[in-house]
Amino acid sequence: MAAKSTLVNMALCLTAVCLICSAVVGGAYAVTADPIAEAAKAKTTASIARVLPAFSAEPEAGNVELDGTEYTYYNVPGAGCAIISAVSGFGGVLTLMVGITADGTIHNTAVLSHSETPGLGAKCTSDEHFMAQFRGFDPAAKTLAVKKDGGDLDAITASTITSRAYALAVANAVAVFNKLKEEGGRAHE
Amino acid sequence: MEYFLIIISAIFVNNILLAQFLGICPFLGVSNKLSTATGMSGAVCFVITLATVVTYLLNQYLLVPFGLEFLQTIAFILVIAALVQMVEIVLKKISPSLYQALGIFLPLITTNCAVLGVAITVVTKQFAFGGAAPHMLNLAQAVVYAFATSLGYGLAMCLFAGLREHLAGNDVPKAFKGLPIALITVGIMAMAFLGFSGIV
Amino acid sequence: MSKWHFVTDGFIKNNPTFVLVLGMCPTLATTTSAMNGLEMGLATMFVLILSNIVISLIAPVVPDKVRIPVYITVIATFVTVLQLLMQAFTPAVYETLGLFIPLIVVNCIVLGRAEGFANKHGVVESALDGLGVGLGFTASLTVIGIVREILGSGAVFGWKFIPGDGILAFVMAPGAFLVLGFLMVLFNKYLAKK
Numbered sequence A: 001m002a003a004k005s006t007l008v009n010m011a012l013c014l015t016a017v018c019l020i021c022s023a024v025v026g027g028a029y030a031v032t033a034d035p036i037a038e039a040a041k042a043k044t045t046a047s048i049a050r051v052l053p054a055f056s057a058e059p060e061a062g063n064v065e066l067d068g069t070e071y072t073y074y075n076v077p078g079a080g081c082a083i084i085s086a087v088s089g090f091g092g093v094l095t096l097m098v099g100i101t102a103d104g105t106i107h108n109t110a111v112l113s114h115s116e117t118p119g120l121g122a123k124c125t126s127d128e129h130f131m132a133q134f135r136g137f138d139p140a141a142k143t144l145a146v147k148k149d150g151g152d153l154d155a156i157t158a159s160t161i162t163s164r165a166y167a168l169a170v171a172n173a174v175a176v177f178n179k180l181k182e183e184g185g186r187a188h189e
Numbered sequence B: 001m002e003y004f005l006i007i008i009s010a011i012f013v014n015n016i017l018l019a020q021f022l023g024i025c026p027f028l029g030v031s032n033k034l035s036t037a038t039g040m041s042g043a044v045c046f047v048i049t050l051a052t053v054v055t056y057l058l059n060q061y062l063l064v065p066f067g068l069e070f071l072q073t074i075a076f077i078l079v080i081a082a083l084v085q086m087v088e089i090v091l092k093k094i095s096p097s098l099y100q101a102l103g104i105f106l107p108l109i110t111t112n113c114a115v116l117g118v119a120i121t122v123v124t125k126q127f128a129f130g131g132a133a134p135h136m137l138n139l140a141q142a143v144v145y146a147f148a149t150s151l152g153y154g155l156a157m158c159l160f161a162g163l164r165e166h167l168a169g170n171d172v173p174k175a176f177k178g179l180p181i182a183l184i185t186v187g188i189m190a191m192a193f194l195g196f197s198g199i200v
Numbered sequence C: 001m002s003k004w005h006f007v008t009d010g011f012i013k014n015n016p017t018f019v020l021v022l023g024m025c026p027t028l029a030t031t032t033s034a035m036n037g038l039e040m041g042l043a044t045m046f047v048l049i050l051s052n053i054v055i056s057l058i059a060p061v062v063p064d065k066v067r068i069p070v071y072i073t074v075i076a077t078f079v080t081v082l083q084l085l086m087q088a089f090t091p092a093v094y095e096t097l098g099l100f101i102p103l104i105v106v107n108c109i110v111l112g113r114a115e116g117f118a119n120k121h122g123v124v125e126s127a128l129d130g131l132g133v134g135l136g137f138t139a140s141l142t143v144i145g146i147v148r149e150i151l152g153s154g155a156v157f158g159w160k161f162i163p164g165d166g167i168l169a170f171v172m173a174p175g176a177f178l179v180l181g182f183l184m185v186l187f188n189k190y191l192a193k194k
Helices: A007-051 A121-125 A128-132 A158-189 B002-013 B024-029 B035-064 B069-094 B096-109 B113-124 B138-166 B181-193 C005-011 C024-029 C034-061 C064-089 C093-098 C102-108 C108-118 C123-153 C173-193
Strands: A060-066 A069-076 A080-087 A094-101 A104-113
Touching: A007 A069, A007 A080, A007 A094, A007 A104, A007 B069, A007 C064, A007 C093, A060 A158, A069 A158, A080 A158, A094 A121, A094 A158, A104 A158, A104 C108, A121 A128, A158 B113, A158 C093, B002 B138, B024 B096, B024 B138, B024 B181, B035 B069, B035 B096, B035 B113, B035 B138, B069 B096, B069 B113, B069 C064, B069 C102, B113 B138, B113 C093, B113 C102, B138 B181, B181 C173, C024 C093, C024 C102, C024 C123, C024 C173, C034 C064, C034 C093, C034 C102, C034 C108, C034 C123, C064 C102, C064 C108, C093 C102, C102 C108, C108 C123, C123 C173
Parallel strands: none
Antiparallel strands: A060 A069, A069 A080, A080 A094, A094 A104
């Protein structure tokens, strides 16, 4: 049965256990560090491939600040720019990746994570009519808002708040794209 | 304003028991009587708030600077376990009456996943309230969130204990006796709480 | 003398979900579909078997007063290893189950088996017990997941056989409590008949 407790053996035992456990966790970390980084990269590349036309160049990641919020973007030479944009949805944070081609039109959008209501707001990941509206959308010619708010997008039935949030996330991404373009333009001059 | 939204969201919309399913074991275990339910809620409230402060600081000033975020689980649970022990000892010394009320629940709290759940959530998840841009919580917001969450825990716990006291006297079919009827009751309560979704 | 009863006990007699009523949080939270339930069960089983083995080995030399912190450290180590492995090789699953993977640390089943079984039994029995309880947990979660998926989205393991939306309440929070409650009734009926 269990050993008798004395200060010495308690301290020894705890130290030994902590040392061994740290070694195990450290070892596991060392072994998995590369696969984890690769898995994360593969996921990002897959998302970028969904929102931009086919590309072969390596995406370059960058960060830009707009209105006090930090945005991550991936510049893909020859294809366009993929921007990660998060907004507050109906049930929590709604994170999108928005692909914008060099001429400023939206190529496609993809939901990276959401916590919308199943069967209602969560349709933003499956409602073909809703998602198709963003493909080839030209923000210079049309307004990125649902029709209720005077825009050009049909909302998902019974999920106006989610649709609004989605439109806002895309609009924010477009704003980020315009800022990047401006800065890029200045840098090239 | 944002603090107000955090509080409403944590208590009603994302109620930790009825929407996030954290801390269910003690919820089912000690909700037979209203008096024990209030005692447990008090203890949970105290520990969640304290643990969130400590783990938030630990994460911010030790784990993140050294790139050791992968140790969050192990570091947090050990800190929480030690903290609960310490609270028990301190409480015994300085306030025997409070210890009498909360003491027996304290050892149970280490393995209450609500405590670890909230501690991990506030340092890993982005929050968005009332249309504001999503962001990580700062220390003050984390504390308010943790405290409000535990109030939500207490609210659901006490409501349920009240219902359960009535259930005990009712004649339910034999196979439903005890936990099954209790779970079905919680299900109906959770449905009522769904009505809050989307208000912030 | 067969040791297989350690495995079968965990399935029916000591079923962690329906009889012992332990580990309710992942049971309710991750069973929105059959696949999620299955994955959560397997993840818990991984930790359960390994921690049972290690704890049965070290129990004789661990001083009594520090045994709980030691067990928690051992369990937390395996959970962290599991988190790292899942992030590396099954990132999509890790994302779906989210918070409930680190929360295996505080799953009362794991510490309960460590304290109630592994520290009094040998390595082989403890490993088998971990396997049995783990399988029982996995089976329960999968069954709850199947019921919720059929009612909530008209599908099983993602294979849709009823068109349309299904009764959405069942994939949301209330459905979890209701399905578990009614399944527990059926389990009680079955046990009473035996």
